[in-house]
Amino acid sequence: DAKTTQPPSMDCAEGRAANLPCNHSTISGNEYVYWYRQIHSQGPQYIIHGLKNNETNEMASLIITEDRKSSTLILPHATLRDTAVYYCIVRPPWGNKLVFGAGTILRVKS
Amino acid sequence: DAGVTQSPTHLIKTRGQQVTLRCSPISGHKSVSWYQQVLGQGPQFIFQYYEKEERGRGNFPDRFSARQFPNYSSELNVNALLLGDSALYLCASSLITRTLQNTGELFFGEGSRLTVL
Numbered sequence: 001d002a003k004t005t006q007p008p009s010m011d012c013a014e015g016r017a018a019n020l021p022c023n024h025s026t027i028s029g030n031e032y033v034y035w036y037r038q039i040h041s042q043g044p045q046y047i048i049h050g051l052k053n054n055e056t057n058e059m060a061s062l063i064i065t066e067d068r069k070s071s072t073l074i075l076p077h078a079t080l081r082d083t084a085v086y087y088c089i090v091r092p093p094w095g096n097k098l099v100f101g102a103g104t105i106l107r108v109k110s
Numbered sequence: 111d112a113g114v115t116q117s118p119t120h121l122i123k124t125r126g127q128q129v130t131l132r133c134s135p136i137s138g139h140k141s142v143s144w145y146q147q148v149l150g151q152g153p154q155f156i157f158q159y160y161e162k163e164e165r166g167r168g169n170f171p172d173r174f175s176a177r178q179f180p181n182y183s184s185e186l187n188v189n190a191l192l193l194g195d196s197a198l199y200l201c202a203s204s205l206i207t208r209t210l211q212n213t214g215e216l217f218f219g220e221g222s223r224l225t226v227l
Contacts, residue, residue, distance in 0.1 A: 023118055034215070043114075043200055043218035044153065087152060095166050096143040096204055100152030 004088045009105040012082075018075040020104050022088030025069040032091045033064060034098070035073045037084040037106075044087065044100075047073065078108045112136070114219035117200050122225045123191050123207075131186045131222045135203030142184040144176055145200040153200055159184055159225065160206060188224075196226045 007065040012018040036044040085103040118179035145153035169183035
């Protein structure tokens with residue numbers, strides 16, 4: 001299973017962009033990068049995923065480096081409700097085995 | 111549309127007892143997976159079921175078992191409970207092809223919090 005490395009915690013001011021980095025240097029060519037977040041005591045919530053190209057949806061943007069060894073999740077205008085644990089996951093195209101690491105605790109402060 | 115629903119939301123058991131947790135996937139989702147999340151850690155994969163068959167298993171003892179019903183709902187059973195089984199048990203459903211190729215994200219329920227005393 002490809003592993004990911006994330007900083008244990010980050011702080012962000014409300015209204016500013018939150019940039020969450022992730023290293024996945026052992027990612028295989030057909031594996032996707034997925035981001036989930038988990039707000040206290042709730043189930044993980046899907047945010048975004050990508051293979052090679054940068055992706056954007058209503059929640060966030062995902063920037064994947066050209067060599068695919070790292071990526072950055074961007075929350076463009078963080079709010080207090082974005083305070084959560086953010087998980088970066090490398091997912092093969094088959095099966096539902098997601099390997100969660102410890103994630104990054106993002107604290108958005110007013 | 112209803113999301114993934116799990117029951118019960120909370121339960122307390124004693125060591126040695128058995129527990130059954132239930133999950134209803136999103137309508138149209140045929141694949142169900144179970145995860146265990148111990149306090150302070152990320153979720154760990156236990157099982158994946160598709161079309162009533164086990165299609166993946168994590169590193170968990172045989173005390174853990176599951177099944178999927180014709181309506182694609184699922185049950186997770188844990189026998190001979192240990193204190194270390196105290197955790198949030200998460201169910202997730204997804205769209206998936208017959209070759210188990212993913213077609214989208216995994217949707218998680220809110221979980222069943224099990225406390226073993």
